[in-house]
Amino acid sequence: SRDLLADPAIDVISVTTPNQFHAEMAIAALEAGKHVWCEKPMATSQADAERMLAAQRASGRVAVMGYNYIQNPLVRHMAALVRNGAIGAVTHVRVEMDEDYMADPAEPFYWKSEASSGYGALDDFAVHPLSLLSVLVGLPTDVMAAMAKPYADRPARDGGRRAVENHDIANVLLTFEGGVSGVLMANRSAWGRKGRIFIQIYGSDGSILYDQERMNEFQLYDRAGNPANHGFRTVLTSGQHAPYGRFIPAPGHGLGFNDLKIIECRELMAAIAGEPAHVVDFETGFAIEKAVHAMAESHNRRQWMSAI
Amino acid sequence: SRDLLADPAIDVISVTTPNQFHAEMAIAALEAGKHVWCEKPMATSQADAERMLAAQRASGRVAVMGYNYIQNPLVRHMAALVRNGAIGAVTHVRVEMDEDYMADPAEPFYWKSEASSGYGALDDFAVHPLSLLSVLVGLPTDVMAAMAKPYADRPARDGGRRAVENHDIANVLLTFEGGVSGVLMANRSAWGRKGRIFIQIYGSDGSILYDQERMNEFQLYDRAGNPANHGFRTVLTSGQHAPYGRFIPAPGHGLGFNDLKIIECRELMAAIAGEPAHVVDFETGFAIEKAVHAMAESHNRRQWMSAI
Amino acid sequence: SRDLLADPAIDVISVTTPNQFHAEMAIAALEAGKHVWCEKPMATSQADAERMLAAQRASGRVAVMGYNYIQNPLVRHMAALVRNGAIGAVTHVRVEMDEDYMADPAEPFYWKSEASSGYGALDDFAVHPLSLLSVLVGLPTDVMAAMAKPYADRPARDGGRRAVENHDIANVLLTFEGGVSGVLMANRSAWGRKGRIFIQIYGSDGSILYDQERMNEFQLYDRAGNPANHGFRTVLTSGQHAPYGRFIPAPGHGLGFNDLKIIECRELMAAIAGEPAHVVDFETGFAIEKAVHAMAESHNRRQWMSAI
Amino acid sequence: SRDLLADPAIDVISVTTPNQFHAEMAIAALEAGKHVWCEKPMATSQADAERMLAAQRASGRVAVMGYNYIQNPLVRHMAALVRNGAIGAVTHVRVEMDEDYMADPAEPFYWKSEASSGYGALDDFAVHPLSLLSVLVGLPTDVMAAMAKPYADRPARDGGRRAVENHDIANVLLTFEGGVSGVLMANRSAWGRKGRIFIQIYGSDGSILYDQERMNEFQLYDRAGNPANHGFRTVLTSGQHAPYGRFIPAPGHGLGFNDLKIIECRELMAAIAGEPAHVVDFETGFAIEKAVHAMAESHNRRQWMSAI
Structure with a gap:
């Protein structure tokens, strides 16, 4: 109150x-x-x-x-790798966010399928990948979106069927500063996916892969050393990736989803104390909103839109 | 002659x-x-x-x-699963084809970067995923493409630098018959990817995943049975997947890339003999060509194009 | 005090x-x-x-x-699967516990290598797998162990070298009730392993795999249904696996190592309240101790020993 | 004749x-x-x-x-890595060979379960891992084996049941030259395993992992470089690993099981021509036989046996 x-x-x-x-x-x-x-x-x-x-x-x-996914120590580490040129200049980015809570066509119509609740996968979902992009490679400048309805209607609670009003799937072509290309895909009707946010960042010297469903590891490819031994390296979280060490002394023992919220809270307090902090402030938050609305507009007009 | x-x-x-x-x-x-x-x-x-x-x-x-990837016994099996409704009605499709033979920016300009050699990733590459789509879910009816150049120029052989004339990256929004959505991505400058063709097919009852770099397995999710045990199943090739049994009696021992060409040759002979055969005939081959050209046109006009 | x-x-x-x-x-x-x-x-x-x-x-x-690993909701679920016959009668068990905190031969001698600190990997480590075995399949009745020193000596803090007094590696053949065979391996000098506890349980109708480094998933193979689709299923933690739902409503979002200690504390309180509880009580704790000492004795005598 | x-x-x-x-x-x-x-x-x-x-x-x-598994270009490469010290001095070795062709207890008794056909998993199977050990790290000098019968009897073809005469499971503690420890496990009744030969080689500077079911990749961990990026690298076969390039010009496209026999045949011809060749000659073949028989004897006597 x-x-x-x-x-x-x-x-x-x-x-x-x-x-x-x-x-x-x-x-x-x-x-x-x-x-x-x-x-x-x-x-x-x-x-x-x-x-x-x-x-x-x-x-x-x-x-x-409250964008908690960015608080994963590995996400911070990947952001530092990109920033410090560990994979060279970024050349291409893909991000997929998929879950299956809307995958069952027999699931009755409820508020998540109402237009009043939003665009669907785009704002219910794609804002998370955008928050990750904001810290990893920056937000896109231009977008070309196509949203889709896997199921046109659903069983109504009072019998009969009711038309689905928003889109469980969103696919978006992206352009980043300097013309770097990317793709964002979000699907809340993807059977088998539970908390997948799969990110692929390609650069002129290497690549980074990350899957939120295995949030305690990421993969790094770099082209240094003997080509006969090149490959994606699966790196487990450890004390090397702050603030993991504040939670567990031993490497590879794993943080959980809820730990990310704890870190977020700590970062908020650091920001309030005037210290450097990892947060999505309202400036970046607003930029994410603009990108989402530009995507929806792009879908409606079937044309590329500026996202900034 | x-x-x-x-x-x-x-x-x-x-x-x-x-x-x-x-x-x-x-x-x-x-x-x-x-x-x-x-x-x-x-x-x-x-x-x-x-x-x-x-x-x-x-x-x-x-x-x-000569589209050999479709000859993998597992690809045939996945096509049969889709056709027979094992994952219900298809709701969404993604396909990625990535290699890294153009990933090194220091690699000198050669004919693959000339406009006369084609669009780049799109026809050098994306035709393979399209051949796979043709047998798995059918070809797209509408496309919206964006191609990109990770490197604007490359070292010229005679010194100086030479502008790259085509696109090592292609990203394409797809619509299939009935409004099913999809995305096709091709990147021949993706460090760490060697022969990746990653396909995700989502349906109303389950999902299928396949990665050409691990061509002797695919993953199947279906929502039957106890939800506490639901998950993607990694299925290894075996005699259950014809014509694997013609090569190896024991399951899980693995075919190689060259074996696909042998199967292709056998299928060609079956077709000539008037028997049922798994081939990409000129009808389908031409449909693939049309899709590729529609994608390139879409990129140039920055608008959706019909692909049929 | x-x-x-x-x-x-x-x-x-x-x-x-x-x-x-x-x-x-x-x-x-x-x-x-x-x-x-x-x-x-x-x-x-x-x-x-x-x-x-x-x-x-x-x-x-x-x-x-305080055996926290057994508190993973997936471990409880796997125990229930075994108990309820989901994989039939158990036929074979393997468990490996590996980390790399003693892997560096240049690491100076410290108390972990002193005989007074214990046998080495066996009691520093193997007690955890034994706690898992106790809830999954029961403890072994007979053991045949061989311990090994990857490094005979280490740099002494005061210069020179000092002989390592216990064993960083332990390998143990196991027999369970009814003659079921198993193997336990523990290695605290295994480069690249950070928190690995890999368990394989084979039964007459299927198999279960689990790796603590990916503690939010396990794998289940069962031989029901169409053989063309048989494979290990990767099951992600979810509300189906109590008490995950007490932590996170959405499936697949992941618990962390520290969450296990929270669950352990809750189980302790349940036990005190006289409710059914998942704990390793002193009865089972003592049985684990007996097994460990039997293993050490077996190593010394180079012969099979009873562990009960 | x-x-x-x-x-x-x-x-x-x-x-x-x-x-x-x-x-x-x-x-x-x-x-x-x-x-x-x-x-x-x-x-x-x-x-x-x-x-x-x-x-x-x-x-x-x-x-x-005719030990074909050693002919995998990646096996040769791993052998060279070990030989050249890429993982330092070998400290521990594990090898598992598992299939499931004897996993079904309802499968009627046939000759594979007769004592006259051999020891069971040990010679039907474990000879393959031994051939791999012979090229990777050498054969063990001492062995302590325990064999097991997952099923004491099976349906007889003429009705009733017939006692199984040999062992579908073999577990063996190993000692290698210099006291290096290892474990060999073989199980032909392991549901879900189709052609698994999983090898773990730990050294003082790194580790190597290989699984025959994914024969076109192996994993390498080395402790060089920034610890924040340490992890197992998944290396795909390529022209860097002879003779892969004789089969396929592009990396990561994959050899098959039958290609290994082709390489074996080529190596045989090289040996006949007096050229250096990768073969298991009768010297090594006999050493493998001795190891197998020592293991069986060790099981019978329940004691360690020399394998050389």
């Missing part, structure tokens, strides 16, 4: 309400001088997201989005 | 010359009453490919394309 | 001191009417472990060992 | 008859001045194998065993 905003003992407001309330609550909190930790997506419209960003800028407070 | 065409002892002409000679030679052979076994791609222009198809139709002879 | 034992507000004593103090502290706690949660190994001698078990029996208190 | 031996046009005799005829035929061929290519195992008794070796020595002819 609004009483919280008046309480001087409270420094941070965590917004985890349904998406349509994010804008109002985050803006009120920022205006009351609170820091904000907001679950994704930022808002249900680009205009709202823009107002949230404006409120953050005006407030001078810290406002971050 | 043309003497071969007059030799009544010769039944079949195998065309393995550079691409620009395929049309002339195949047509001459068909007109001389010979069967034709033509390496891919069919021709360097769609018009030539169309003339080849016309010649085949007029001749009544057997004319097949 | 001993004051804790007199404090009536304290119900449970957690013993995490160096191994040589386990016996004294656990026995004192039990005699003071406290429940005990004791880190592995139970004690430094079999006699001490036996006294601890006697103290627990006399006290009527709950006393459990 | 014996006429072949008198035919001067014949240089080489290939012995592929049932095992009990190997000795007589190979010796006759050698005495007739022919080279010999003998399928494994060498003979049904150690005495016969010894006579074969003596005949070869007396003849000065080339006599090789």
Whole structure:
């Protein structure tokens, strides 16, 4: 309730309400001088997201989005590898996000298939890969999307069938700064996929692969050394990848999904303390929103759109 | 030489010359009453490919394309699974073909980067995935392509640098009959990939995965049985997958790339004998050519194109 | 300090001191009417472990060992599969535990290589696989062990070299009840292995594979259905495998190593509350100790030993 | 027939008859001045194998065993890596050979379960891993074996049940020169395994892994470079691994099981021509036989035996 905003003992407001309330609550909190930790997506419209960003800028407070996948120590490490040129200049990027919670055609129609809930896979889902791209290689500048409905309708709860209003599948051609090409694919009706976010980053000197379903390892190919021994190396998380060592002293013992949220919380506190922090702030959060809306617009117009 | 065409002892002409000679030679052979076994791609222009198809139709002879990947017993088996509804109705398809023979930016310019050699990854490469799609799920009806150059220029042999004229990367949004969506990606500059053709076929009841770099296995997910034990099953080739048993009695011992060519040859002979055969005939070969040219056109116009 | 034992507000004593103090502290706690949660190994001698078990029996208190690996929801699930006959009668078992913290021959001699710290890989390590065997298939009845030193000596901290006093490698032939055969291998000098515990359980109707380095998946082979589709299924953790759902609602998102300790704590509390619980109690803990000492004795005598 | 031996046009005799005829035929061929290519195992008794070796020595002819797995270009490459110190000094070795052709307990008794056919997994099977060990790290000097019967009896063809006379499972502790430890496991009743020969070679600077079911790749771990990027590298076969390039110009396209026999034949011809050749000659073949018989004897006596 609004009483919280008046309480001087409270420094941070965590917004985890349904998406349509994010804008109002985050803006009120920022205006009351609170820091904000907001679950994704930022808002249900680009205009709202823009107002949230404006409120953050005006407030001078810290406002971050709850994109937890970027907090994996291996994701940070891969970002550093890319940044430091370990695979040379990036030449191509692919990212796939797939789950199967909408895969069963016999599953009755529910709110996830309503247009009011969003575009479907694109904003329910593809925002996560975009948050990862934002830290790994940057966000795309141009997009060409095609969304698809694997099932045109579903059993209605009151009998009969009801037309599905949004898209469980989204496929997007991407262009990044400097003309680098990429593809983003999201499918929430992909049988067998449970938490897959598969990223392929190709560079002029090597390649990086990562699959969120095996979040404690990534693969690195580099072309140094004897060609007879070249291959993708499967690297297990360890104390070499901060802040893994804060959780477990021994290498290869594995973090879990929930540990990522713990790291995210710690990073939020670092940001508030004015220290360097790994967060998706409202600037980047808004850029992700813009990309998503550009993709949806691209699908509707069947043409390339600027995403920036 | 043309003497071969007059030799009544010769039944079949195998065309393995550079691409620009395929049309002339195949047509001459068909007109001389010979069967034709033509390496891919069919021709360097769609018009030539169309003339080849016309010649085949007029001749009544057997004319097949040398697409060997379709001959893998597991590919046949996967095609049968799809056809027989093992994964239900197909809902989404992805195919990636990646190698790294153009990945080194220091590699000097050579004919593969000349426009006269073709579009680049698209026809050098993507024809193979298309041949696989043709047997697994059918060819796309509409395409939206974006090609990319990872390296704008390369060292010229005579010093200085020379602009790359075609595209080592091709990304294509696909629509199949009935509105099923798909994506095709081809990259001949993907460090670490050696012979990857990774196919993902999602259906309403399950999924199929296949990677040509591990051509003796595929993965099948089906949603039957106890959900606590659901998962992708890694199936090894065996006598259950004809004609593996003609090569090796024991399961899981593995065929090689060259064995596929042997099977292809056997299938050609079956086709000539009038028996049922697994071949990419000139009808399908021409359909593949049309799809490739539609993709290139789509890239140039930056818009969706019909591929049929 | 001993004051804790007199404090009536304290119900449970957690013993995490160096191994040589386990016996004294656990026995004192039990005699003071406290429940005990004791880190592995139970004690430094079999006699001490036996006294601890006697103290627990006399006290009527709950006393459990801190074997966390057994708490993985997938381990419980695999145990249920074995128990319920999903793979038929068990015919063969292999378990390997490998890490590389002693793999570097240039690493100076430290206490882990002293005889006073124990046998080496066997008690530093192999107790974990034994705890897993205890819940999956039961403990072995007979053992034949061979331990080995990959490095006879190591750099001494004060210069020169010092002889390694225990064994970084242990290999053990196992016999289980009913004559089922098995092998246990432990190696703490295995370059590249970070937290590997690879278990293979073969049965008359199928097989189970598990690797602790990928603790969120296991593999199941069963021979039901169409042989053309037989294969090892990679099953990802999900709400189907209790208590995963208490941590994460979505399947395949992954638990971490530390989550296992949380589950262990919850199970301890269940045991204290008199509810059914998944714990390694002092009975089983003592049986594991006996097996380890039998293995060491077997190595010394170079002959088969009873482990029960 | 014996006429072949008198035919001067014949240089080489290939012995592929049932095992009990190997000795007589190979010796006759050698005495007739022919080279010999003998399928494994060498003979049904150690005495016969010894006579074969003596005949070869007396003849000065080339006599090789048909161990095809060693002909994999990757096996040769791994052997060179070990020899050249790429993983330092070998510290530990494990090899597993598993198939499932005896896994079904309902399969009726047939000759493979008769004592007269041999020890079971040990000679039916384990000779292959031994041939691989012979080229990779050398043969063991001492062995301690335990064989097991997963099924005590099987349905008899004439009704009732018949006792199984040999062992489908063999587990063997190994000692190599210099005290290096190892384990050999063979199981022909392992559901789900089709052609598995999994080899783990640990050294003081790295490790090598290989699985015959994925014969076109191996894994290499070395501890050079940045520890944050250490991991097992999956290396695909390529022209870097002779003689792969004689089969396929492109890397990663894969050889098959039958290609290994082609290479074996070529190596035999090289040996006959007096060139360096990769073969298992009768010297090594006999050493393998001795190891197998020592293992069987060790099982019977339940004690360590010398294998040399």
